[in-house]
Amino acid sequence: MYKLVLVRHGESQWNLENRFTGWHDVDLTESGVAQAKNAGRLLKEAGFEFDQAYSSVLVRAIRTLNIITEEMGQMWLPVERHWRLNERHYGALTGLDKAETAAKHGDEQVKVWRRSFDIPPPAVDESSEHFPGHDRRYKGIDPRALPKAESLALTIDRVLPYWHDVISPAIQANKRVIIAAHGNSLRALVKYLDNMSNEEILELNIPTGVPLVYELDKDLKPISKEYLGDAAQIKAMMDAVAKQGQAKK
Numbered sequence: 001m002y003k004l005v006l007v008r009h010g011e012s013q014w015n016l017e018n019r020f021t022g023w024h025d026v027d028l029t030e031s032g033v034a035q036a037k038n039a040g041r042l043l044k045e046a047g048f049e050f051d052q053a054y055s056s057v058l059v060r061a062i063r064t065l066n067i068i069t070e071e072m073g074q075m076w077l078p079v080e081r082h083w084r085l086n087e088r089h090y091g092a093l094t095g096l097d098k099a100e101t102a103a104k105h106g107d108e109q110v111k112v113w114r115r116s117f118d119i120p121p122p123a124v125d126e127s128s129e130h131f132p133g134h135d136r137r138y139k140g141i142d143p144r145a146l147p148k149a150e151s152l153a154l155t156i157d158r159v160l161p162y163w164h165d166v167i168s169p170a171i172q173a174n175k176r177v178i179i180a181a182h183g184n185s186l187r188a189l190v191k192y193l194d195n196m197s198n199e200e201i202l203e204l205n206i207p208t209g210v211p212l213v214y215e216l217d218k219d220l221k222p223i224s225k226e227y228l229g230d231a232a233q234i235k236a237m238m239d240a241v242a243k244q245g246q247a248k249k
């Protein structure tokens with residue numbers, strides 16, 4: 001049996017401001033830092049030791065992982081950062097206020113943009129500041145692979161090659177792995193691991209800064225899955241994520 005830990009970054013500045021974030025690079029808030037410390041403390045108390053860590057190339061995930069490994073006394077861990085673990089690209093919604101967008105287009109439309117399986121938000125064009133082709137960290141990647149807007153389905157298409165080529169072989173080579181990533185890049189992975197239907201994934205919201213521990217069999221099929229921490233608090237955090245896309249009453 002293998003163990004795998006997934007963690008969504010702690011609260012970011014744009015989570016706090018309730019703005020669509022995607023590939024925009026924002027840092028953690030103070031409470032995001034506290035959430036990451038708490039995640040590290042919980043993992044340490046539960047006796048976790050890792051051999052390999054992975055994160056996206058976005059600061060909020062990188063910093064969350066740093067804080068967790070520092071808290072655990074495992075800062076020396078090898079880390080591989082990869083753009084394929086980035087958040088889903090929010091296209092032309094990037095930067096907009098989620099509640100204001102819902103007031104303008106309706107809660108249902110925003111739920112479609114946030115959570116439908118295969119309907120992407122409106123795309124940016126290559127002149128947009130939110131097109132990743134302008135960012136040095138994505139140099140060397142085939143521009144056709146760089147997103148202008150992604151649905152969850154498209155996010156799955158770019159996350160899974162990294163899972164199959166890099167992460168799952170590491171796990172099967174007995175490396176104990178932690179992955180720090182994002183609400184939707186982790187939903188992509190969870191959908192795949194748990195073999196969830198397109199309808200089931202619609203209602204799945206992942207809280208910030210809470211370790212999600214999987215036990216996997218030899219073929220990496222889940223045996224069990226649980227969040228570390230206070231169940232009532234975690235449920236409240238998941239409900240709050242779901243509500244972020246509703247217009248203010």
Ligand SMILES: O=C(O)[C@@H](CO)OP(=O)(O)O
Pocket residue numbers: 015019020021022023087088090098114183184241244245
């Ligand atoms: O804005 C985003 O990039 C994501 C995660 O923070 O938000 P949502 O939960 O609306 O998909």
